[in-house]
Amino acid sequence: MTGLIGGLAIMAGGVVLAHGSAFTTLSALALKRPGPLSPATKPWRLVIIVPAHDEEQGIGRCLDSLKAAARDCAEILVVADNCSDGTADAARACGVTVLERSDRERRGKSFALAYALDTLAAREEKPDAVVFVDADTIVDEELLEVLSSRLDAGADSVQVHYRGDSGEAPLTRLRRLAFLLIHYARPLGAERLGLGTGLKGNGMALTWAVARSGAEGHGITEDAALTLALARRGIRVAYEPRTWVEGYMAAGYDAARTQDDRWERGRLSLMAEALRAFGAAAARGDLPTAWAALDVASLPLSLLVLLSAASVGAGALAGSATVPLLGAASIVSYVAVGLVAARAPLADVAALTSAPRFLAHKLGVYANVLRRPGSGAWQRTSREH
Template sequence: MTIADLVCLLLVVPLLIATTVFVVEAGLGAMPRRTHPSSDAGFDPRSAVVLVPAHDEERGIAAVLHAMRAGAPEGMAILVVADNCTDDTAAVARATGVRVIERHDPVNRGKGFALDHGRAALAADPPACVIVVDADTVPAPGALASVATRAIAAGVPVQGSYTIALADTDASTARFSAAAFYVKNAVRQLGAARLGAPALLTGSGMAFPWDIFSALPLATGHVAEDLMLGVRAALDGRPPLFDPSAVVLGSASNDRGTAVQRRRWESGFFQVAGDHAGTLIGRGIGRGRPGMIWLGMHLLTPPLVPLLALDIVAILLLAGVALVTGSGIVALSLLGTLTAAAMLLVVVALIAHGQGAMLQGWRDVPRYVLWKLGLSLAAVFRRERRWIRTDRE
């Protein structure tokens, strides 16, 4: 290998590492787990409370709560926090028979503050476990009992498989966004779990033992509070687990709402990565915990579309160098192979998990890629600093 070959290889090492992380997680998670949901034998539903933060959810919360109650074990309580609502969310929720409390504080806005308010209401008679479910998502039957049982038994947070349900009328942007969301929240989570790495907390369908929930820094206004809380739990020696059998389904938003949601999430992701990735890797090495090291590497891996875009740009540049100088063949071969494997595994994983419908409409992929890259660049250079409600209409 010449010096020029070595230089080319060193220049793409970050991309080689990041793409390898993606390929390993997607490869290990490509095959869904073929087991039944974990047994909840001996689980007392009265020991867990479902905490639902809700902001201006008047139109959809009744249907969500009815479905939630139908899929929850008898005796499991539901507490809705109607947070800074300007509509009839509280009244509509109360009409379904669940407990509702209201919070009004226009200065301190966001999910974390709503959860903190709910925690204060539960503190007088705390449950063994709190399950956080967003007001626009529906846990599948058995999901709530599954995550609560595992959280109580293991003494750590447990994250269910939170993905997006699509309708035939959803636009291509929402469809491809849901596909990327599925790869992130279901496929890569399963792959990381098979490696023994901590799960990421993704917002809905996450269960906490009370001793952990009571100490969480909730009232922060962080734009990705769920991700941050999971990382903090891992650093505190209580690494979250992933429960692939506990499915929680959200609904696709319109293009504007999807853009707001993804920009907020990616802004928070980059912030958490910058704050904690190095610490995770350092502590993992110092304590001999490979799972913590892997979590740090995961945080340093860009989301799917930006990662593939960076890979393709680097491949084109390396191909140009190789054509002109004959150098960089090794780097080009390695990165090209990994990039091809990553793209192939996305398709294989979605089909294997029964999500092949998300792959329809390939002619719109270039438009989606440009849209997604714009969001990612905005998340890097103009990060969201405050919570914004996702528009789902």
């Protein structure tokens, strides 16, 4: 029995070590600040698509931010999807194009995006590229200028730095730290190796040809599904750290439970598909998209921490703690190097003291996912504004 426990501890520790070592390497490559970007050589016709469900109270802030970035040179297209409030009217009051969609059987972001793309496809003049921004988001004023430069340089798909909002609650600060690791340090390191990154669903741009042939995705994590669809087609997602979008993060654990359940359930449901996409890309020698697919299949940081703790405990009991301890050290290294690379504020780093409560919360989320497996139905995260 002791031998079995020791073997399982070594296996689990090995999984953690593989993740931590790879992520530390990428984070180390992100330590150097990004250099300047060459401007676009031509104007790009961009349409910004904003899917919105019951966002009447906050969409004005998002659209004001987008209008400042658009500078009257890009169309902003809001899809008021299955709304029961005044989202559409609030968006029209901001002077943007508004589509209203009502389909109770096909609810969620991916269907709203598909509806917007179908509308654009019916127009005589198509955009050069489309940009996707969530309705609870504010953006950098240089967003479209920087995206135009990357697209002009030959990128077919681009993901910008998607950061958490500026709230001061401990949970918000922890999420902001996680976003710095997942949405900045790792993808910037991958970009510097010429590897692809994953789309995050917010702050992403696709050329019209790519968007029209595969932007619908599926399930409730359409960003991950689209990443895999692009990987299967050999299309690398470029990462752009010089501009950003800032999205809403739940500040309380009740609201976070819905948000996290959606994220974790969807990503875990795609793991097998991601591994198949990785294998196919690796077999054809396409390392950039193989890495992007493998990134989708990678375990979330919170799950790695929980797995590491379990493997160290089991390894100590069985006298096989070396590999589990190395795995734990690799996770600590990843977090430390990644946060340095991302220049994390000290006030946010101090929130790591509340990590045990967050891990207990995530353990409950994973337990719920195991009790009710499957991708689940889309459910909007409640707002705490």
